[in-house]
Amino acid sequence: MEKPFYKRVLLKLSGEALMGDQEFGISSDVIYSYAKQIKEIVDLGVEVSIVIGGGNIFRGISGATQGVDRVTGDHMGMLATVINSLALQNAIEKLGVPTRVQTAIEMPKIAEPFIKRKAQRHLEKGRVVIFGAGTGNPYFTTDTAAALRAIEMNTEAVLKATKVDGIYDKDPVKYADAVKYNVVTYTEVLNKDLKVMDATAISLCRENKLPIVVFNSLEEGNIKKVIMGEKIGTVVVA
Numbered sequence: 402m403e404k405p406f407y408k409r410v411l412l413k414l415s416g417e418a419l420m421g422d423q424e425f426g427i428s429s430d431v432i433y434s435y436a437k438q439i440k441e442i443v444d445l446g447v448e449v450s451i452v453i454g455g456g457n458i459f460r461g462i463s464g465a466t467q468g469v470d471r472v473t474g475d476h477m478g479m480l481a482t483v484i485n486s487l488a489l490q491n492a493i494e495k496l497g498v499p500t501r502v503q504t505a506i507e508m509p510k511i512a513e514p515f516i517k518r519k520a521q522r523h524l525e526k527g528r529v530v531i532f533g534a535g536t537g538n539p540y541f542t543t544d545t546a547a548a549l550r551a552i553e554m555n556t557e558a559v560l561k562a563t564k565v566d567g568i569y570d571k572d573p574v575k576y577a578d579a580v581k582y583n584v585v586t587y588t589e590v591l592n593k594d595l596k597v598m599d600a601t602a603i604s605l606c607r608e609n610k611l612p613i614v615v616f617n618s619l620e621e622g623n624i625k626k627v628i629m630g631e632k633i634g635t636v637v638v639a
């Protein structure tokens with residue numbers, strides 16, 4: 402059997418990417434592509450935990466959120482991540498991989514509450530654990546939730562799935578001469594304000610020496626490539 406480079410990871414999936422080419426909502430093509438790629442790495446014996454964003458649902462209700470105060474809006478955002486977590490759980494289980502959803506805001510009729518030891522046990526048993534509702538607090542992001550859960554689960558890295566193939570010195574969509582980094586430090590990311598994750602998430606990773614791998618997840622097979630240690634994307638380290 403192929404030997405993975407990473408044995409335990411946290412995968413941060415973007416909510417926005419789940420829309421595919423729709424205006425908002427969940428594209429079944431994208432969610433099944435994710436599920437397939439996740440099964441691929443579970444089959445290699447990798448312990449996989451996941452945090453998924455909520456932008457795809459949040460965008461759809463943005464009209465209704467105008468004039469809503471920040472904290473209420475953030476609560477709505479966190480609930481959106483739970484919807485995505487359940488959709489992803491369903492897609493992964495259709496492929497025969499056992500999963501559990503744990504939420505930072507308790508809703509025991511729908512999912513388990515987040516309990517660190519229980520989550521670790523699930524991982525050891527080969528179950529994919531999906532963490533919903535972010536950190537459970539307003540004013541945070543799902544990137545920070547991803548960094549936090551990755552540290553709590555003692556993962557070797559957080560794999561940040563995006564629509565671009567890594568971190569550039571400037572926006573590659575706007576500037577033709579943008580240069581991609583293969584490796585970059587946390588401090589450089591913070592000082593140059595490179596668009597990777599928000600500063601809270603980066604600081605948390607820096608303090609706990611948790612590497613971040615940024616890569617394009619829309620190209621099928623890329624999650625496995627990262628797991629096998631192929632040098633695609635950008636790695637953020639000390």
Ligand code: UDP
Pocket residue numbers: 414415416417453454455456457459474475476477478479481482534535536537538539540541542543544546
């Ligand atoms: N959110 C929050 N606390 C958290 C995580 C998320 O309040 O710990 C809210 C916040 O409003 C955020 C939304 O949930 O904008 C959805 O998450 P995010 O925008 O990070 O998702 P993505 O951009 O990956 O789709």
